[in-house]
Amino acid sequence: MTAVILDGIVLGLQFGLLGVGLTIVYGMGGILNLAYGQMAVVAAIVVSFALKWGLPVVPAVVLGIVTAAVIGLVLNLTILKPVYRRRGEGRVLLSLLVTIGVAFIIDGLLVWRFPLEALGLSIGGDPVLILGVPMRTGSLLASAITILAGGSLIYFFRATTAGKAIRSVIQDEVGAQLCGVNPAAVRTLIFTLSGALAGLVAVTQSMTSPVTISSGFDITILALLVTVVGGLGSIRGAFLAGLLLGLVNAASSFYIGSYITTIILLGAAALTILIRPSGLFGKHA
Amino acid sequence: MTTEDLDSASGTSSVLGGGGQGRQVSSLTAFAAIAVVGIVLALVPLWIGDSRTLMGVAVSGLLFACYAIAFNLIFGSTGQLFLAVGAIAGVGAYGSAIISDRLGLPFPISMLLATGLAMLIGGGFSWIAVRRSLGIIFTGIVTLTFSLGFDNLLLGQRSITGGETGYVVDAGSDTFLRQQIPPYYVFLGLVLFYLIGYFLLHRSHIGWAFRALRDDEVAAELAGVNVAKYRIYAGTIGGGMLGFAGALWAHVEGFISPATFTFVHVDVPVIVMVVFGGIGTLMGPIVGSAFFTYIGEVLASFSQLRLIAEGALLIVLFLTLPNGVVGALRSGVSRLRGRRATR
Numbered sequence: 187m188t189a190v191i192l193d194g195i196v197l198g199l200q201f202g203l204l205g206v207g208l209t210i211v212y213g214m215g216g217i218l219n220l221a222y223g224q225m226a227v228v229a230a231i232v233v234s235f236a237l238k239w240g241l242p243v244v245p246a247v248v249l250g251i252v253t254a255a256v257i258g259l260v261l262n263l264t265i266l267k268p269v270y271r272r273r274g275e276g277r278v279l280l281s282l283l284v285t286i287g288v289a290f291i292i293d294g295l296l297v298w299r300f301p302l303e304a305l306g307l308s309i310g311g312d313p314v315l316i317l318g319v320p321m322r323t324g325s326l327l328a329s330a331i332t333i334l335a336g337g338s339l340i341y342f343f344r345a346t347t348a349g350k351a352i353r354s355v356i357q358d359e360v361g362a363q364l365c366g367v368n369p370a371a372v373r374t375l376i377f378t379l380s381g382a383l384a385g386l387v388a389v390t391q392s393m394t395s396p397v398t399i400s401s402g403f404d405i406t407i408l409a410l411l412v413t414v415v416g417g418l419g420s421i422r423g424a425f426l427a428g429l430l431l432g433l434v435n436a437a438s439s440f441y442i443g444s445y446i447t448t449i450i451l452l453g454a455a456a457l458t459i460l461i462r463p464s465g466l467f468g469k470h471a
Numbered sequence: 472m473t474t475e476d477l478d479s480a481s482g483t484s485s486v487l488g489g490g491g492q493g494r495q496v497s498s499l500t501a502f503a504a505i506a507v508v509g510i511v512l513a514l515v516p517l518w519i520g521d522s523r524t525l526m527g528v529a530v531s532g533l534l535f536a537c538y539a540i541a542f543n544l545i546f547g548s549t550g551q552l553f554l555a556v557g558a559i560a561g562v563g564a565y566g567s568a569i570i571s572d573r574l575g576l577p578f579p580i581s582m583l584l585a586t587g588l589a590m591l592i593g594g595g596f597s598w599i600a601v602r603r604s605l606g607i608i609f610t611g612i613v614t615l616t617f618s619l620g621f622d623n624l625l626l627g628q629r630s631i632t633g634g635e636t637g638y639v640v641d642a643g644s645d646t647f648l649r650q651q652i653p654p655y656y657v658f659l660g661l662v663l664f665y666l667i668g669y670f671l672l673h674r675s676h677i678g679w680a681f682r683a684l685r686d687d688e689v690a691a692e693l694a695g696v697n698v699a700k701y702r703i704y705a706g707t708i709g710g711g712m713l714g715f716a717g718a719l720w721a722h723v724e725g726f727i728s729p730a731t732f733t734f735v736h737v738d739v740p741v742i743v744m745v746v747f748g749g750i751g752t753l754m755g756p757i758v759g760s761a762f763f764t765y766i767g768e769v770l771a772s773f774s775q776l777r778l779i780a781e782g783a784l785l786i787v788l789f790l791t792l793p794n795g796v797v798g799a800l801r802s803g804v805s806r807l808r809g810r811r812a813t814r
Contacts, residue, residue: 218608268790275607283746283789286739290782298775403735407619414612445627452616452623459613463603 189319190440191433196325198432199332200391204405205412205424206339207383213356213419214376215369216274217266217281222384223405224292229254229385230305230397231296243307251385258381261288262374270373289402296399306396307389324393331390335383336425343421352376356419411455417465426466431455501670501753508757509663516652525768526651530723532764533658537716538737539744539756540665545593545709547751548673548681549702550688551600552611553593556713557737558621563589563714564721564732565625565632571642571722578642582718586711592617593710594703601699618734625729637728640721654723661719662757665712670753677704685751747788749795758796 211217219225229250236246265288269281296303313320343349354362355372363369387405388397412431416423434454439447458466512533519525538556545553553559566585571578596617600610625632632638647653672678680701683691692698721727730736740763748759766784770777792799 265786265790278608280789280793283742284786286743287782287785287789290778290785292782294776294778294780294782297778407615410612411616414609418608445623448623449620449627452620456613456616459605459609460599460603463605463609 188317190436192316192319192321193440194433194436195429196321196329196394196432197435198429199329199336199425200387200394200428201408201412201432202425202428203332203335203383203390204387204409205416205428206336206421207380207387208406208409209413209416209419209421209424210352210356210376211380212278212413214352215270215355215359215373216277217269217377218278218285218410219261219380220282220285220406221261221288221292221402222285222380222409223402223407224289224296225254225257225381226384226388226391226405227296227397227399227402228257228292230388230392230401231300231303231399233307233389233392234303234305247389250389251382254385254388255378255382258384259374259378261285261381262377266377270370289406293399293402300399304396304398305388305392307392322394328390328393331386335386336421339421348375411452415455415458415465417467420465420467423465423467427458430458430466498670498674502667504754505663505666505670508666508754509659512659512662513656516655520652523651526655528764528768530654530658532760533655533662534716534720535740535744535764536662536757536760537658537665538713538741539748539760540662540669541709541712541716542741543745543750543752543756544669544672544712545705547745547755548678548685549705550607550685551597551702551706552607553596553614553706553709554611554734554738555592555596555614555618555621556741557732557734558614558618559589559592559710559713560717560720560737561621561625561727561729561732562592563717564727565638566714567718568638568640568642568721568727569631572640578722581642582715582722585718586715589714589717590707590711593713594707596710597703597706600706601702615734618738622729622733625732632729635729637726640725640727643722644725648723649725657719657723661716666753666757672708673753677701681705743785745795747792747795749797749799752795752797752801755795755797762796 208219208222211219211222232253233246233250236249237243241249265284266281269277269284272280307324313322314326315321316326341349343353351362351367352372352375354365354367355369359369362372391397391405412424412427415431416425416427431451431454435447435451438450442450515529516526519529538560542553542556545551563582563585566588567578567581570576570584571581574581576584596610596614599605599613605613626635628634643649648657673681680691680696683694683696684698684701688698717732720731744759744763745756746759747762748755748757766781767777770780773780794802
């Protein structure tokens, strides 16, 4: 029982971080980035190559995260420019379609050049006993990184000027502009941050199970579910939704069986949306 | 109100800012266009009829045209983003195959039963979306979860569906549906039937309600249009169209597998086709499905680069033609007309 709950928490923290990267981009400007998972996969592949070239783990990981962040930055400054000219649901839809195109390109390039590449970071060391349950060091390290990243994100958004500027744009783009916040600069910052988060998630996930080049779409879908259940644009919500879905996943795969688990997970997500259409922490429309 | 007024009124609120979407097409133009499509597509087997592979591609192009018309009815006309196009078609396909093979019913009857089931699901989604007043994105996510769940169910219920190896459909194997050319004409007939149905529906009072609720939902509700009712109509009819097309495909192809109905393989291309052709236009889905079936075949020989080329094409197309080909043509024509009028 304790083991299941701990497993759920480890998984849930991953889910949460996954959702955060997508939710901040949606919240700040109605961009639904369907190439999110592909950005993560690119980061994983870069780390995997850097390790092969003999780089130590930490610089390799940093290189991967920076690559994903740069992809975010470039996307924001190039093909998303025309998308920002639209407002409301038109913007969401156009962003969704354009980023599907980006996802196709990245997937195509990966399948073409590195069809068999995958990243699996195995963290050595004996299992550590937590509450009487042996936990793998990989899971613990992944969770620690996730908690640290999540904590610093929340601090960044609550306590720093840049964070407050970002939240003001999320709340009211025009109002923020009137107060002297430059939405374009904020968007660039956020999109780069989202790319870095995608890269970080790829790294922490690879500590428990390998990230392959075909993982992109699955990562995006999972991030989307977490985002929606947590409430679009809410960081706290994303973490809470991640934990909820992680626990549901761990419990149902332990007590019921693996293939039904996905269906139960999807059902739980759909049910939350139906009970609270704005998500756990969503803005009430 | 002139057509020009209707355009500018719908311009701000329509889904992709559509120019020319609120326009009424005269019956003559519409039927002439449908007739031209019918004649042109009827001549295709003269050109590629010898090749079994190419005929297969053409039939699947027509299947996607059916999907696109249905999606256009649900999303283009009433703004409900159904991301379960493939799953609803899969309900039709697996439903009809299982009913006819396991229960021994004749396949025309099983097709109708499966279509009924697909209608219930489509209408059910609309009902849920209306009752919980889900917006475009939330309707999309709820239907997407169904889509993914359905795929998992097909993979998991191995004993009934054959799992990922697929399901060989017996019913229909001894009929003309399994020959090389006839299925093409059967599907062409279905496409034309759907087109005519789409047009007649939009010319009726239901079409007026669709346009009203798409342009401004609140205004439509205030003007006495029962928005909920018409959304459910669209979901039910569209669901039936998807289910029937899927069921027909099962008996024509003789083999179905979960991969045939996944979100990635059906919904993504269908959205791309409809948006490329022009959301909310009569001919948009046909233009889109014909174009992408052709491009897919041209790029098929560069299998490695196909995905990259398609992705690049999507980005360029959506950024340059946000109203789709049909929308761009229409605004081009009306600009020419306008210039002539002021001269």
